Amino acid sequence: xxxxxxxxxLQCVIEGYAREFGLDFFETxxxxxxxxxxxxVAAYDGFPTRYPHWRFGMEYERLSKSYAYGLHRxxxxxxxxxxxYAYLLASNLRVDQKLVMAHVYGHxxxxxNNLWFAHTNRKMLDEMANHATRVRRHIERQGIDKVEAFVDxxxxxDNLIDIHAxxxxxxxxxxxxxxxxxxxxxxxxxxxxxQFINPPEFLAEQQRRIEAAEQARQHFPESPERDVLLFxxxxxxxxxxxxxxxxxxxxxxxxxxxxxxxxxxxxxxxxFTHTHIMTEKAMTPDExxxxxxxxxxxVATHGGRLNPYKxxxxxxxxxxxxxxxxxxxxxxxxCHDYRTRKEWDKKVxxxxxxxxxxxxxxxxxxxxxxxxxxxxxxxxxxFTFAYNDETENYEIASRKFQDIKRGLLFQLTNFGQPLxxxxxxxxxxxxxxxxxxxxxxxxxxxxxxxxxxxxxxxVWMRPVYIETVVEDExxxxxxxxxxxxxxxxxx
Amino acid sequence: MILAIxxxxxxxxxxxxGQVRQNLRKYMSNGELIGRQGRDLVSIPIPxxxxxxxxxxNGQGGVGQGDGEPGTPLGPGQPGNGDGVAGDQPGAHILExxxxxxxxxxxxxxxxxLPRIQPRSKNHVQGETTRYTGIxxxxxxxxxxxxxxYREALKRQMVSGTYNPQRPAIIPIHDDKRYRSWKTxxxxxxxAVIIYMMDVSGSMTQRKKELVRLTxxxxxxxxxxxxxxxxxxxxxxxxxxxxxxAHTFFHVRESGGxxxxxxxxxxxxxxxxxxxxxxxxLYAFHFSDGENFxxxxxxxxxxxxKEELLPPMNLFCYGQVQGGYGRQFMETLGDVHNExxxxxxxxxxxxxxxxxxxxxxxxx
Numbered sequence: 001x002x003x004x005x006x007x008x009x010l011q012c013v014i015e016g017y018a019r020e021f022g023l024d025f026f027e028t029x030x031x032x033x034x035x036x037x038x039x040x041v042a043a044y045d046g047f048p049t050r051y052p053h054w055r056f057g058m059e060y061e062r063l064s065k066s067y068a069y070g071l072h073r074x075x076x077x078x079x080x081x082x083x084x085y086a087y088l089l090a091s092n093l094r095v096d097q098k099l100v101m102a103h104v105y106g107h108x109x110x111x112x113n114n115l116w117f118a119h120t121n122r123k124m125l126d127e128m129a130n131h132a133t134r135v136r137r138h139i140e141r142q143g144i145d146k147v148e149a150f151v152d153x154x155x156x157x158d159n160l161i162d163i164h165a166x167x168x169x170x171x172x173x174x175x176x177x178x179x180x181x182x183x184x185x186x187x188x189x190x191x192x193x194x195q196f197i198n199p200p201e202f203l204a205e206q207q208r209r210i211e212a213a214e215q216a217r218q219h220f221p222e223s224p225e226r227d228v229l230l231f232x233x234x235x236x237x238x239x240x241x242x243x244x245x246x247x248x249x250x251x252x253x254x255x256x257x258x259x260x261x262x263x264x265x266x267x268x269x270x271x272f273t274h275t276h277i278m279t280e281k282a283m284t285p286d287e288x289x290x291x292x293x294x295x296x297x298x299v300a301t302h303g304g305r306l307n308p309y310k311x312x313x314x315x316x317x318x319x320x321x322x323x324x325x326x327x328x329x330x331x332x333x334x335c336h337d338y339r340t341r342k343e344w345d346k347k348v349x350x351x352x353x354x355x356x357x358x359x360x361x362x363x364x365x366x367x368x369x370x371x372x373x374x375x376x377x378x379x380x381x382x383f384t385f386a387y388n389d390e391t392e393n394y395e396i397a398s399r400k401f402q403d404i405k406r407g408l409l410f411q412l413t414n415f416g417q418p419l420x421x422x423x424x425x426x427x428x429x430x431x432x433x434x435x436x437x438x439x440x441x442x443x444x445x446x447x448x449x450x451x452x453x454x455x456x457x458x459v460w461m462r463p464v465y466i467e468t469v470v471e472d473e474x475x476x477x478x479x480x481x482x483x484x485x486x487x488x489x490x491x
Numbered sequence: 492m493i494l495a496i497x498x499x500x501x502x503x504x505x506x507x508x509g510q511v512r513q514n515l516r517k518y519m520s521n522g523e524l525i526g527r528q529g530r531d532l533v534s535i536p537i538p539x540x541x542x543x544x545x546x547x548x549n550g551q552g553g554v555g556q557g558d559g560e561p562g563t564p565l566g567p568g569q570p571g572n573g574d575g576v577a578g579d580q581p582g583a584h585i586l587e588x589x590x591x592x593x594x595x596x597x598x599x600x601x602x603x604x605l606p607r608i609q610p611r612s613k614n615h616v617q618g619e620t621t622r623y624t625g626i627x628x629x630x631x632x633x634x635x636x637x638x639x640x641y642r643e644a645l646k647r648q649m650v651s652g653t654y655n656p657q658r659p660a661i662i663p664i665h666d667d668k669r670y671r672s673w674k675t676x677x678x679x680x681x682x683a684v685i686i687y688m689m690d691v692s693g694s695m696t697q698r699k700k701e702l703v704r705l706t707x708x709x710x711x712x713x714x715x716x717x718x719x720x721x722x723x724x725x726x727x728x729x730x731x732x733x734x735x736x737a738h739t740f741f742h743v744r745e746s747g748g749x750x751x752x753x754x755x756x757x758x759x760x761x762x763x764x765x766x767x768x769x770x771x772x773l774y775a776f777h778f779s780d781g782e783n784f785x786x787x788x789x790x791x792x793x794x795x796x797k798e799e800l801l802p803p804m805n806l807f808c809y810g811q812v813q814g815g816y817g818r819q820f821m822e823t824l825g826d827v828h829n830e831x832x833x834x835x836x837x838x839x840x841x842x843x844x845x846x847x848x849x850x851x852x853x854x855x
Contacts, residue, residue, distance in 0.1 A: 040496040049495070054506055057499030058540070148502075156542045304555040304565045311556070385565055386552030393564040397552060407554040418545055443548045451543035466545070 001032045001090070010094075011101060017281040018105035021273060022356060025108035026122075027083040030101070032090050038074055039063040041087055045256065046079040047128045051135035051248070052144075053151055075294075076100040080111040080259070082122035095287040099274055099294060102282060106273030109359075110266050116258040116363045119166035124255055131248045138241045150242055154249040156455045159417045160228035161250065163257050170226070184210065224421035224436065229253070231422050236459050246459070260415045261363045268312015269359050271298060275313070304385070304396070311380070315367065318376050319358060320351035341375065365412040372408065374401040410442070418444055420466070432463040432481075439469035446470070450487075453480040507540065511590065512602050518595065519709060519847070520840030532589040596712045603848045605713070623671045630670025639669035683718040683772035683805075684765075685710065686758050688726045689740060690779035692749040699812040702837050703778045704741050706810060709847050710776060718772065724761060728754035730784070734761070751783050751820060752791040759799045768803035775804060776850070778837075781811045781819030789823045801831050808850040809834045 003011065011030060018025070033041065043060035044050040066072050075096060078086040086104040088097055111117050121127055139147045162170070184206040189197040225231045229250040232238075238246065259266065275295070283291050299310040322328055326346030335341055358367065384407045386397040397403070413419075424434040433456070437444060449466065456464045463481030467490065470476045475490035511518070555565065590598075599605070626639055644663035648654035654661075687707055689695070715721050725740035726732055729747030732754040758775060766773060783789055801807055811821045811834070824834050835846035 036494060040494045043496055043499075052499055052502070054499055054503040055542070056496055057501065057503035060496045060500050061503060152542060156544055159544055159546070301556050304557040304559070306554055306556050380556060381558060382554060382556050383559070383561075384552060385555050388564075391564060394552070395565065396555070396559045396561050396563045398561055404554055407552070411553060416547075418547060420545055437545070445546050445548040448543040449545055452545050455543065 003030050003032055003088075007032070007088075007097060010098060014098060014101040014277065014282060015105065017277045018102065018109070018273070020281070021276055022352070023105055023109040023273060025084060025105060025112050026081075028086060028104065028108050029083050030086050030088055030104075033087050034090050035067060035074075036064070038077065038087055038089050039067060041077055042074050046077045046085075046087075047125065049129045049132050051132040051151075052139070053148065055155070076104055078104050078107040078111075079125070080117060080120055080122070081125050082112075084108040084111065085125065093290060095283070095290045096294060098282050098287070099278055099291060102274035102277035103270045105277075106270030107266060109273070110262070110269045113360050114258075114262060114265070114363075115361055116261055120255055120258060121251075127251070127255075131252070134244060134248065138245065142241055147241075147245070150245055151249070153455045153458050154246050156452050157229060157232075157459070158249050158253040160420055161253050161257065162226035162230075163261060163415055165227050165230075165254070170223070220425050221422060224423045226419070226421050228420065228422055228435070231425070232459055235425060237461050238459070242459075257415065258363075261365075261412075264308045264312040264315075264364045265359065265362065265367050266312070267309045268314075268316050271295075271309050271313040272316040272355070304383075306382075312367075314380055315371055315376070316355050316358075318373075319371055320355050322351075323354035324349050324351035326350070338375075365409060368405070368408050368412060372405055377401050377404050410440075413440075418442075427465060430462070432465065433460045435464070435466040437466060437468035443471050444468050450478060450480070450485050453478055453485060457481065508598065510540065511595070512598055515599060515602050516841060516844045519599070519844050520705065533592050533595060534589055592712060593716065596709075596716050599709070599713065599847070600716070603844075603852065605848070605851045620676050621673050622676060623673045625672040625674070626669050627672040628666075628669065630672065634671045636669045636671050640667055643667040643669060682720045682722070682770065683714060683774065684722040684724065685714060686724045686726065686761065686773070686775045687740065688728065688732075688754040688758060688775065688777040690729070690749055690751070690754075690777075691727045691743050691745050692729045692747055692780075692782065693745055694780050694782060695745045695812075699780060700741055702812050702840070702843070703810070705840065705843050706778070706837060706846055707776065709843065710774075710850065713847070713851055714774065722766075726754050726757055726761075728757075732757040749779070749782055749784050750788050751777075751779065752788050752795060755792055755795040755800060759795065762800075762803060773804045774806050774808075775800065776808045776810065778810045778812055779820060780813060781821050783820045783823075789820065792820075793823065793827065796827060796832070797829075801827075801829050804831055806850070807832050810846055810850070811836050813838050 007030070015028070039060055041048060042063055043056045050056060063074070067074075073089070075089055075092060076086060078084060084104075084107075086101075086108070088100055092100065135147065135151070184203050186194075186198045186203070221231065229246065233243065233246055233250065236246075278291055278295075299307065299313055301307045301310060324347075325344050326332070326348035327341065327344045332341070332344060335344070358371070362370065378401075382404045383399050384397045384403045385394050387393075388395045419438040419440070421436050421438070422433065423436045425431070427434040435456075449468070453464055453466055457480040463479055465477055465479045467475060467477050473489065477488045477490050479486045479488070559565075623634075626636060640663050641661055644661045644667040645654065647664075647667060648661060687703075689700070689703055711721070711723065723737065725735050725737055727735050727740060727743055728750065730750045730753065734757065735743065754777065762768070762773060783792070796807065809821065809824055809832070811819065821834055821836070824832065833850050833852075835842075835849040837843060837846045
């Protein structure tokens with residue numbers, strides 16, 4: 001349903017304010033949905049059409065149930081496309097629609113300008129619909145059970161992507177086929193001097209080195225492959241329809257990856273912009289109470305949980321404030337007096353410029369790493385928590401800045417997923433697939449890992465392995481083959 | 492309007508039911524369900540409806556925000572997964588689904604292949620029921636339909652031009668009044684009585700009674716799904732039989748010897764007195780550990796069963812709970828060949844499933 005005339009006018013006004021604020025976005029189209037349709041769209045991650053799969057139904061049931069119980073309410077959804085589409089809930093109050101529109105323009109600006117979104121497909125709406133058609137066609141030919149089972153298998157591997165793939169060339173340039181095989185080069189020497197200038201032991205060692213390098217090149221893959229899905233697409237023995245489905249899953253995984261990498265920034269930025277637009281321009285005095293209530297609902301923290309909307313918003317605010325006051329740089333860093341830092345004001349007024357710059361070039365991990373300061377952590381009452389086996393409860397573990405920052409950065413590294421690479425696709429010279437988990441202090445969820453390995457086996461069709469580390473146990477190798485799963489301790 | 496996602500949602504429900512079905516035996520030996528009423532939702536944990544991923548294990552903690560000192564407990568269920576930012580991925584772990592007990596019972600029926608128990612053919616109508624379905628112009632004031640009455644009055648005032656929007660008073664007159672009217676419908680009654688009998692001799696331990704309780708729960712739930720009016724009576728016996736209430740039935744202290752015939756006689760008397768077979772569906776379930784007092788009593792039981800109990804009954808079931816040593820009553824019953832008689836051994840929780848199958852699968 002398109003907007004009423006009244007809301008279209010409102011949109012023009014808000015859009016004007018958004019541009020005045022300095023936002024830069026693709027054309028934005030709003031649609032009005034009732035809560036059922038909005039729940040559907042939300043279950044489909046914002047898209048009106050997706051391929052058939054039960055997990056969307058599961059999400060829809062969950063959303064409908066929690067809406068019915070009044071546990072939550074979706075005010076809006078935005079998708080990263082060009083033009084940008086945003087959905088409004090029909091039953092929102094007018095002041096909510098204002099707030100939501102201002103919020104949406106924040107997201108649209110972020111999608112367009114943040115570098116991590118630069119490689120995303122802006123025509124994803126069409127692409128998703130194409131995916132749906134392709135999957136339906138496979139279902140018609142192969143049957144729902146077969147296709148669904150394979151989609152489940154692929155989805156269980158869909159975090160095995162290389163989030164930096166779009167920006168980094170990890171594979172070496174293909175060398176020309178005609179390059180001559182390397183051989184040991186001898187220095188020119190007269191025959192009687194030869195064994196002194198080119199000692200035989202030295203030549204033999206050079207020869208060995210060349211052969212080793214040659215052998216390493218034959219190693220497959222030559223260097224560890226982080227885009228496991230791509231590796232499977234290129235090398236697994238897949239039927240045509242399976243190949244197509246894995247391709248679809250991978251493409252969608254890459255499309256959604258930047259959103260997971262920038263959740264804190266993106267939501268923070270949207271709150272930051274709606275706050276400015278509403279409080280400085282758009283809100284009328286009689287809307288204050290409703291606005292205050294809904295805004296505080298967005299940035300509330302419950303039960304000690306971290307709210308990405310709040311964290312991002314506060315960080316942007318802190319950033320603007322500090323750059324306005326010139327509270328950065330060597331002189332500021334060298335100052336250790338809390339009061340002086342608090343009252344620091346060089347009146348440089350760089351705040352607005354800085355926040356726009358930051359929203360363009362950072363993702364969550366850089367954002368936190370660069371701008372989460374000790375003062376900020378203290379003011380925002382951040383803490384780390386851990387599970388206490390004795391009390392069988394989660395407890396506050398520490399309020400030390402270093403711990404907090406380390407904890408946050410850990411959660412955000414590789415968008416919160418373990419780093420897993422294909423290191424050998426011809427393991428034991430038997431065409432078996434060997435993955436390596438780069439353990440960084442936290443174990444894998446082992447029962448899940450075994451299940452996932454089973455799914456990997458279903459794709460690779462030859463035995464598969466994953467090497468990881470288990471606390472208290474050391475390196476462990478899990479494998480899955482025709483006879484099921486095996487767990488073996490490595491030395 | 493039907494949403495496209497309904498298809499996915501129904502596929503999801505189908506998968507959930509499939510999973511519940513696979514694990515039905517487990518849920519049936521789950522004592523926690525006992526005591527629930529028919530429409531209550533039952534939460535059932537579903538293993539792995541979440542797709543597995545390589546991900547970090549739980550219990551590692553994370554970062555939060557708020558007041559408190561180190562050591563201050565956070566609310567239960569704090570997500571400690573390393574998936575994004577803590578608290579940012581609500582409900583990623585749906586491991587429980589809700590079903591009504593009714594659905595579960597129905598599933599039980601489908602899965603076990605239990606035949607639907609046919610209510611006895613009863614041509615005579617046993618009752619009438621009244622439903623308020625219509626509106627009429629006359630009736631008792633107590634049944635006056637206010638909304639309709641005022642609507643009529645408003646209509647009349649608008650038509651006659653006496654309605655004043657500035658002063659919107661609506662005054663119904665006699666002709667405006669509308670009353671609810673009712674119709675009577677014949678109501679075919681299906682009544683059933685379950686008579687539970689239990690041996691409470693010295694060897695019937697608490698554990699054995701728990702098994703009886705579990706079995707009785709599913710029998711009740713199943714029969715309730717088929718009969719509108721279900722009456723349950725409880726008899727206990729050692730050397731003599733008494734009628735007791737449900738609580739006593741499951742909690743009475745064990746003592747004394749065993750004379751099964753005493754219970755069968757009491758059962759017969761109750762049926763004769765209260766539940767004539769042409770009006771009632773009769774089900775009897777007898778639980779014992781199978782140690783009866785002597786051959787004489789066994790013979791007496793057989794005679795009672797064959798001549799007086801089985802003929803009016805829909806079904807007579809004997810469940811032997813963790814049988815003792817020596818000759819057991821179950822072997823005696825082996826001599827009776829009547830399709831209305833079913834026997835099963837219930838030695839542990841898992842046997843409840845097969846016992847129900849044996850019992851109700853024989854439904855007449």
